[in-house]
Amino acid sequence: DADVTQTPRNRITKTGKRIMLECSQTKGHDRMYWYRQDPGLGLQLIYYSFDVKDINKGEISDGYSVSRQAQAKFSLSLESAIPNQTALYFCATSDSQREQQFFGPGTRLTVL
Amino acid sequence: GENVEQHPSTLSVQEGDSAVIKCTYSDSASNYFPWYKQELGKRPQLIIDIRSNVGEKKDQRIAVTLNKTAKHFSLHITETQPEDSAVYFCAASNPYNQGGKLIFGQGTELSVKP
Numbered sequence: 001d002a003d004v005t006q007t008p009r010n011r012i013t014k015t016g017k018r019i020m021l022e023c024s025q026t027k028g029h030d031r032m033y034w035y036r037q038d039p040g041l042g043l044q045l046i047y048y049s050f051d052v053k054d055i056n057k058g059e060i061s062d063g064y065s066v067s068r069q070a071q072a073k074f075s076l077s078l079e080s081a082i083p084n085q086t087a088l089y090f091c092a093t094s095d096s097q098r099e100q101q102f103f104g105p106g107t108r109l110t111v112l
Numbered sequence: 113g114e115n116v117e118q119h120p121s122t123l124s125v126q127e128g129d130s131a132v133i134k135c136t137y138s139d140s141a142s143n144y145f146p147w148y149k150q151e152l153g154k155r156p157q158l159i160i161d162i163r164s165n166v167g168e169k170k171d172q173r174i175a176v177t178l179n180k181t182a183k184h185f186s187l188h189i190t191e192t193q194p195e196d197s198a199v200y201f202c203a204a205s206n207p208y209n210q211g212g213k214l215i216f217g218q219g220t221e222l223s224v225k226p
Contacts, residue, residue, distance in 0.1 A: 033213075040121075042201060043156070043216040058213070090155060099144045099205060099212055103155040 003027045004104040006091050012110045019078040021107050023091030032074040033092040033101065034058075034066060043090065049074055050096070081111040114139040116204050118217025126225055131192050133220045135202035136184040142204040144212065145185045147176060150199045150219075159200075160187070192224045 004025045013019055023032065034046040045058030047066040055066060063085060065077045078085055091104040115138040125131050137145075146161035162169045162176045162185065169176050173192075178185040189196055199221050203214040 040218065042118075042218045045213060045215075048213055099207075099214075100146065100158055100161065101214060102158070103148075105155050 004091060004093055004102055006089075006104040006107050008107060009105065010108045012112065013081055014112050015082055017081050017111075019081050019109065021076045021089055021091075021109070023074045023076070023104055025072050025091075025093045025104075027093055027095075027102065028071075029093040029095045029102075030071060031094045031096060032068065033094075034064075034074070034076045035090045035092060036060060037088040037090060037106075046076065046089075078109075078111075081109075083111045085109065086111045114142060114204055114206060114209065114215040116202060116215050116217040118202050118220055120220060121218065122221045122223070124223045124225065125192050127192060127194060129192055131189045131196070131222055131224075133187045133200055133202070133222070134184060135186070135204075135217050136182075137204040137215075138183070139204070139206050139209065140180075140183060141208055142206045144205045144207070145176070145178060146203050146214070147174075147187050148201045148203070148216075150201065152198070156201060189222075192222075194224050194226050197222055197224045 007022045033048045035043040044060050049055050049068045052068050067075050089107045092101040094101045118135045143164035148156035149159045150156040173190045175188040199219045201219050202217040205212040205214045
């Protein structure tokens, strides 16, 4: 869905580095989510935000932080990356009236 | 909290056959159940969803059934085609639990052999 974009699409970094993944959407949705996908483990929710002033932890928030800079932008940070944070990261959006979530193209992160 | 179990983890069928993927959920207050298809290297795409006030929903070759009493729901794909090969995820949400966040199953890798 071209209305939800993520940057970068691929990133290789080293242990201990700070990394920021960015998500932007033009769908006008108020809700935004960050998920992590590991092989065989499905999609796990890291953080979610229902509006600019509302940030909530998901199932696996340890080691991550987020910022909702505007309704259309939601960024995910790894303060000090570690190898087991190597994964595929997806941003998603939805609006408060309908529960359907729309995913961005994903960011493949490798921590060496 | 909600827990969603999905079976099988892999499924192989011949082209033209039907495929069925099953999910169970633990939170009886969950009321929204979407299914996503994820092709290799791509993002998950919503293919069908159902709410707890209906028992079945169809969209061409895809159907979803819901049994609220047993707390399980299933995805049915008829007349499978090679392009149906992908990983399929079910999910459930409870609007009264943290705003209705989705809890996903572990995924089913469907392979349709020509």
